[in-house]
Amino acid sequence: MAVHKTGPVRGDRYQVLPPDVRAVRAGGAALLLHVRALVLVCLFSAAALAAGVVSLGMGDYPVPLGEVVLALAGGGDPISAHVVTEMRLPRVASGAGVGAAFALAGAVFQRVVRNPLVSPDVIGINAGASAGAVLAITVLGGSTMFTVAGALIGAFASAALCYLVAYQGGVSGYRLVLVGIGVTALSSALTSYLLTRAELHDAQRASIWLTGSLANRSWSHAGVIAGALLVSVPVAVILARRLRLLELGDDMARTLGIGPDGARSALLGSGVVLAALATAAAGPIAFVALVAPQIVRRLLNESTAGLAASAACGAMLTVAADLAARSLFAPIELPVGVLTAVAGAPFLLVLLARANRIGRSG
C-alpha cells in the first residue's frame, strides 16, 4: 500500500540542514552554526566599532583617529585620553548597549508573538517605562537609581496591562498591537500630566530624555544597560531553542516536549527587562526594536530574525544614528531619538502597508 517505499536511507542522501547552517562537532558536543548570521554579526559589530571610533574623535575638542585608538589602548596624551575614555566612551558604549538591548527585545517579542509589529515600542512597553521614569525624574529628583526603578515598574505595569487586556485564552499579535496602542496613549497621558505639573527645569530635562538621547551619558548609564544585557542575554541564549518550537504554536511545542507558558513568560520577561532598562538608560529611542530584527530577517532571507544578529544590528544602528545626529547639523547636536524616528517611521508605514492578513505581515 505504501506509495513511497522506505528503503535503507543514507544520512547524507539529502542535504537536510539549511544551506547556511553547519553542524560543528567537538568531542561529544555539537552546535549548529548559522554561517550567514555569524557573518552578519561580524559585519554589524565592525560597523558599530567604526562608527564608535569616529564618534569618539568628534566634538568640541576634536581628537584625531590615531589618538583615539591610542587612548582606547590606554596611552596617548592625557587630555585626549580623558576626553575619549571618560567623556565620550560612556556615550558610545551606552549607545551600543541600548541599541543591542532594544533590538534583542524586539526580536524576542516579534518571534514569540509571531508578528513583526509587536515590538516593545509599538505595544507600549517603552511608553510605560517612560511614564515611570518621568515620574521618577519630576517627583523624586531623578537619580539614576530612581529613574531605573521607575522605568522598570512602568514597563512591567504596562506589559502586564497589555497582556491582561489582550489575553483571550491566548494572545494574538494583532490584538496585542491594538491594546498596545491604547496602553501607549494611557502612558503618554500620564507622562504629559507629569510634565505640566513639573518644575520647569525638571520638565525640560525630562522632555529631552523623552526623545531618547545619549548626550551626557556617564558610566552609570552604561552600567545599567550592561546589567540588563547580563541578565537577559543568557536567558535568550538558553531559551533560543525553545523559541524555535514556540513559533510552531503551543500544541506543537507541547508535543515536542516543552511547556510553552513557562518559556514564553521567561522570554517576554527578559524582553521587558531589556526594553525597560534601555529606556531608563537613554530614553525611548524610537524604532530600533522594530526595525533591527526586520533588517536582519531580510538580509538573512529567513523566516525569523536571529537573536545575535538582531542585537548586533541594533547596536550598529544606534551608534551610527547617534554619530549622524551629532554631525548632520553640527555644531547643533540632535537627540539620537529624533533621527531614529525620522528614519524608522517610514519603515513602520511600509510594514503596515504590507500587512496582508490579520496577524501576519511583512
Next chain:
Amino acid sequence: MTQNIAQTGALSARGLTVGYGDRDVLRSLALDVEPGRVTAIVGANASGKSTLLRGLARIMRPKAGSVLLDGVDIARMPAAQLALRLGMLPQQPVAPEGISVADLVGRGRHPHQRWFRQWSPADQAAVAAAMHATGIGHLAHRPIDALSGGQRQRVWIALALAQDPDVLLLDEPTSFLDLSHQVDVLDLVASLGEERDRTVVLVLHDLNLACRYADRLIAMREGEVHASGAPSEVVTAETVREVFGLDCEVVPDPLTSSPLVLPAARHRRHR
C-alpha cells in the same frame, strides 16, 4: 531502568474526563488502542474526537482519570521523555512565514537534542529518512508557503516522523485536501505503521476512508466511546444511525471489501 515492561506503544485511557472550563467534553472515558496498528477515531462534529486526541497527547490535562502509555500514567512522565515516545500533529499547525521544509522538519528532533548536542548523526539520519518516507526530499530548501496543501501536509507528517515516536496521533490530517490528496496522505499514514511497529491514531471525518485505512475504529458519540473494534464490526447501518444520525445502507466495498456506507437517498435525481 529496572522495569521490564515492553515498550510497544500501547495507549489506553481510564476514567478520562477532559473539558473546557465547566463543560466536560469527555466523561469518564475508557479505551484501549491496539499497539502497532492504525486506529481511526470517527464521529459527528462536536462528539469529542479532537478533544480525545488532545487528551491522549497530554495537550489537555485530564480533570479526572488517566492516560496510560505501556502502563505508565503519562501525567507523571517528564515532558521531554513523553515527547520521545508520543507525537501529535495538530489539526492546523502554524509555521513561521517563509520557513524552509528542512528547517521545519528538523525542529521535530528537539526531544532528541540537548543545548550542547544540537545536531547528531542520528538527527541527520532521522530527518533524511522522514523526508524520504514522505517523498519530500526534493523540496528540502523550498519555503513551505510555496507548497501545495498536500505537500505541506506531507511536510508536517515528516516533522512528526523525524520526532520518531512509538505512538503518533494525527488530528484530521486530510482536512482541506481534495480527494486524491486525501488518499495520498492516508496511503502514507498506513505505510508508517508497517515499517516500524508504530501505533497510529488519527481523527478522520470520512467514514469510508476510515474503514479502508484503519485496522480499528473508535466511534465517538457525545463524549463517549459508542463502539470500537474492526471496521467490519463497528460500521453497521444501526451504529451509523446512532453515531451520525444518518440513515444509510452498508455494503462491502467492491475494491477492499471493507464496509462502505451509502447514505439513504432522500432526493433521487436518477433512477
